[in-house]
Amino acid sequence: MLTIATLGCGARGRTYSRFAAALPDRYRIVAACDLVECRAQEVAGLHPEQPAPVFLTAEDFFAAGKLADLLIIATQDRDHYAHAIRAISLGYDILLEKPAAQSLIECEDLDQKAREAGVSIGLCFVLRYTPFYRSVKEVIDSGKLGRIISIHASEGVEPYHQAHSFVRGHWARSEHSTPMILAKCSHDADLLCWFAGSEIAEISSFGRLDFFRKENAPVGAPHRCSDGCPHAKECLYDAHRYLTDKRGWLRMVLDGAETASDEKVTDFIKTSPWGRCVYHCDNDVVDHQVISGEMRNGVTIAFTMTAFDSGRSMEIYGTKATLKGGAAWKEAKAYELSVRDHATGVTTEVPVMHPCEEGYAGHGGGDFGIVDSLDKLFGGRGALQPGLDGLAGHRLALLAEASRLTKQTARVTIGK
Ligand SMILES: NC(=O)c1ccc[n+]([C@@H]2O[C@H](COP(=O)([O-])OP(=O)(O)OC[C@H]3O[C@@H](n4cnc5c(N)ncnc54)[C@H](O)[C@@H]3O)[C@@H](O)[C@H]2O)c1
Numbered sequence: 001m002l003t004i005a006t007l008g009c010g011a012r013g014r015t016y017s018r019f020a021a022a023l024p025d026r027y028r029i030v031a032a033c034d035l036v037e038c039r040a041q042e043v044a045g046l047h048p049e050q051p052a053p054v055f056l057t058a059e060d061f062f063a064a065g066k067l068a069d070l071l072i073i074a075t076q077d078r079d080h081y082a083h084a085i086r087a088i089s090l091g092y093d094i095l096l097e098k099p100a101a102q103s104l105i106e107c108e109d110l111d112q113k114a115r116e117a118g119v120s121i122g123l124c125f126v127l128r129y130t131p132f133y134r135s136v137k138e139v140i141d142s143g144k145l146g147r148i149i150s151i152h153a154s155e156g157v158e159p160y161h162q163a164h165s166f167v168r169g170h171w172a173r174s175e176h177s178t179p180m181i182l183a184k185c186s187h188d189a190d191l192l193c194w195f196a197g198s199e200i201a202e203i204s205s206f207g208r209l210d211f212f213r214k215e216n217a218p219v220g221a222p223h224r225c226s227d228g229c230p231h232a233k234e235c236l237y238d239a240h241r242y243l244t245d246k247r248g249w250l251r252m253v254l255d256g257a258e259t260a261s262d263e264k265v266t267d268f269i270k271t272s273p274w275g276r277c278v279y280h281c282d283n284d285v286v287d288h289q290v291i292s293g294e295m296r297n298g299v300t301i302a303f304t305m306t307a308f309d310s311g312r313s314m315e316i317y318g319t320k321a322t323l324k325g326g327a328a329w330k331e332a333k334a335y336e337l338s339v340r341d342h343a344t345g346v347t348t349e350v351p352v353m354h355p356c357e358e359g360y361a362g363h364g365g366g367d368f369g370i371v372d373s374l375d376k377l378f379g380g381r382g383a384l385q386p387g388l389d390g391l392a393g394h395r396l397a398l399l400a401e402a403s404r405l406t407k408q409t410a411r412v413t414i415g416k
Pocket residue numbers: 007008009010011012013033034035036039056057058074075076077079097098099124125126183252253363
């Protein structure tokens with residue numbers, strides 16, 4: 001039985017806690033903390049027969065000492081480092097939402113302090129736990145691809161998702177959260193390291209905020225969608241879509257969204273950041289970025305992030321075969337995951353076992369998958385070593401951002 005405390009009971013903290021509470025013979029939620037009481041109460045009440053204590057500030061929570069084997073930290077990006085440092089000092093193993101911290105120095109500091117304290121920190125790289133990416137890893141480990149020579153991957157954020165999270169939402173300004181390449185693509189950076197079996201050696205990156213700017217606002221567009229925008233009908237980003245086909249996104253930002261009346265949602269659109277015209281926000285994070293790099297073991301990588309596509313795709317070129325998979329292939333009605341053997345020229349489908357039970361959803365099954373692995377990660381056989389697991393991916397993303405900002409087309413070199 002692994003006991004769990006949750007600090008930050010917003011969208012992510014609630015998701016992990018609910019999945020954990022649904023496995024009561026393995027996990028027990030023993031404390032919940034959030035600045036918003038109803039969120040903490042919801043998590044604390046997940047075992048109704050024995051509700052957990054509620055804390056309304058991180059200070060009160062940490063002052064109570066070590067309350068559980070594992071602490072889930074799912075507060076906002078800018079607080080992760082400070083909350084993790086406090087948790088390490090109390091001896092908690094930690095499931096830490098990504099990004100671990102806002103700078104490479106802080107990430108490395110967390111790694112060092114965790115090692116010194118004998119504490120394991122797992123980052124919420126939920127994609128590692130999806131059936132799709134597990135299948136990719138199995139193919140690599142089977143040796144079918146031979147030696148991996150290069151990897152090409154892409155992430156299409158999807159235009160409305162970009163608008164919701166990275167133009168109007170929590171991750172729109174890098175000074176308040178983290179750069180887009182870390183906030184959104186730290187999963188991809190982690191996967192690149194995981195699949196290449198190495199760390200980044202040299203990297204260059206380009207990208208900018210091109211589209212979601214005031215220069216691109218249609219003539220006469222007001223600063224709020226509710227102020228009678230003449231373009232509402234044809235605008236892809238009209239906030240009134242939160243009343244209809246985009247309502248699901250409100251669960252992340254509006255308490256009680258599931259049962260909220262249309263009046264409440266309309267009021268939210270009138271008053272919250274999510275009702276702003278996407279061309280008149282204060283966003284500064286990129287809407288497209290590319291990375292090219294070389295790993296320490298010589299594998300080359302190329303990665304594209306764009307607001308203007310949907311889903312992740314990947315190609316892995318090996319000496320014996322090529323793997324192709326992901327959204328682009330599925331959309332083209334090809335195999336979702338396939339391997340083409342160089343010797344025979346034959347392409348074979350790799351079956352991906354998608355679980356279909358309700359609840360096994362969220363990030364392609366990864367949200368449940370990571371919770372299902374917690375007792376193995378923190379205490380079981382093959383458990384995480386002390387330190388920050390996932391540091392390599394963060395290093396890749398943060399060095400890419402440094403390259404983009406300094407416009408150093410020469411690579412950022414950290415030695416081979
Ligand atoms: N792993 C993934 O795939 C993934 C996906 C989305 C978001 N995230 C990350 O997860 C984190 C949480 O995202 P979210 O969408 O759940 O955000 P959220 O805003 O819904 O949740 C954060 C919660 O933390 C609470 N909080 C903030 N400061 C606090 C404090 N000092 N003490 C106690 N509670 C505090 C807030 O009240 C809020 O309820 C972010 O860092 C985000 O980048 C990860």
